[in-house]
Amino acid sequence: MKRWNAVLLVLCGCAFFVGGCAQTQEAMKTDTGKGVAIGAATGALAGAIIGHQSGHKGAGAAIGAAAGAAVGGAIGYKMDQQKKELEQIPNTTVEQKEDRLVVTMSNAILFDVNSTALKPASQSTLVQMADVMVRYPDSDIIVAGHTDSTGSEKYNQDLSERRATAVRNYLITKGVGAGRITAIGFGETMPVASNDTASGREQNRRVEVEIKPRPEAAS
Template identity: 45%
Template structure:
């Protein structure tokens, strides 16, 4: 038996770690360790993810007024949202995946289908896709949302920084216009500082021009801590 399976079995067996240490991933049908179990074992995982949110996680949790996901189901809820987003955005160029060791969801909006060159106006043909993302955020309200803008290395640092900030803000504002609570959302631009591919090729530069929507599900325990509870 492979080591990974041994570790998974052990965590699923030790019920003292968490009430529901393992959940079924709706994307694969396989068992995996839940986010709650990981947090109970490490003690700091959730805090690290929340601490990385724009503007600080604690204040945003309180300001957004979210109730939080029941601890034992947070991993399943996140997997379900990923599955639905992948199905609903299939063929649009959008990429959806788990990040931060399975603690958050990243929705990658490629620039080529989101904006025209040097523009901050969302392409009319892409609005239906953003409507789908907004509907998902409304369906799963117990999360905080960061919107990141990125550019390639073409042009000045100042220009790229401003463009990335404006594109992130436009996407965030669009989500708010579709009913997503403004208190849940923060946006920022990173300019050319966080490439995901080489800027030496057209394909690489295209990959670097993007807007990302990061979704961080919040548990009831995290809400309680933010409010000064246990």
């Protein structure tokens, strides 16, 4: 009898999990839905491990998926709201890539040629960005500098690092916790367009700010 109960529990758990997957695939059409789906997948994995250890594999996955979806939904909702607010800031583009937001700013807005000093006009943009970050504190932030291929590889790497650090430091002065922000330079290694044209090089000269919510962002 216990064996049949265990089988039924596993079957019910599998059915619940499959149904949840179908729902999260539909939910993926929205940013909040992406949070639900990511949370469900992560929760299912954790639940499956726990279930395997306890002998209730299907139930563990199902319970983990449900709990993960709840957490993911809360995080997804906050990401939705944060994305909408960031999109209101001039001179930026905002994308959601899986479990993080990526805000891109052109170097033409931020810096003069070969300079690492922030332009006065760019500071308004960064002040607004910092304000959003301060109001959504449960996230880790990476400021990534990128250049075109003009000049030596070493020079471009150094320039990208110093520009990323300049943006990081300015955000810190506006109240964003230093422990949340990492600055990194990629030089010319990650182009988004061809360096053979002026417009392509302009696109490659950029700073990207990645914002990734922590699990506690659900609370």
